[in-house]
Amino acid sequence: MALMNQPTSRDVFTSTIEIKPEHLDVQGHVNNAMYVQWIQDVAVQHWLERVGDQDAAQKYWVVLEHLIQYKQQVFNGETLEVETYVETPAGIRFPRIVNFRRDGKLVVAARTLWCWVDADSHRPRRIPQEFLTLFGLHNS
Numbered sequence: 001m002a003l004m005n006q007p008t009s010r011d012v013f014t015s016t017i018e019i020k021p022e023h024l025d026v027q028g029h030v031n032n033a034m035y036v037q038w039i040q041d042v043a044v045q046h047w048l049e050r051v052g053d054q055d056a057a058q059k060y061w062v063v064l065e066h067l068i069q070y071k072q073q074v075f076n077g078e079t080l081e082v083e084t085y086v087e088t089p090a091g092i093r094f095p096r097i098v099n100f101r102r103d104g105k106l107v108v109a110a111r112t113l114w115c116w117v118d119a120d121s122h123r124p125r126r127i128p129q130e131f132l133t134l135f136g137l138h139n140s
Helices: 032-051 129-133
Strands: 013-018 059-070 079-086 094-102 105-118
Touching (some): 032 079, 032 094
Antiparallel strands (some): 013 079, 094 105
């Protein structure tokens, strides 16, 4: 099952993760729960790089769904390259792809659905076009 479309290079945010002993489970490989944390972390980093903290007090993000494919185990001392990008929103659903690679090879692929929520009303909101434009997207 393919989780992703291929973005243009300007759409992709990248970072790296150095695997440490605290990332491991009792089986000696990266704990699956770490990927959920890293997905959230890279999403926030990407958003802040593109948008900054404007409107941060008025809106917040919630995750509606995570779909994660674990393709290979990752171990202490290894380095992961992380890439993320967003896809065209559908209503209030804002899809994000996050890929983890080791030496260029895909080891974990994730697709998450996010929703922007108004902090005062606690109601879902569509992402304003002014923000989507920063990602080269348009509301559907």
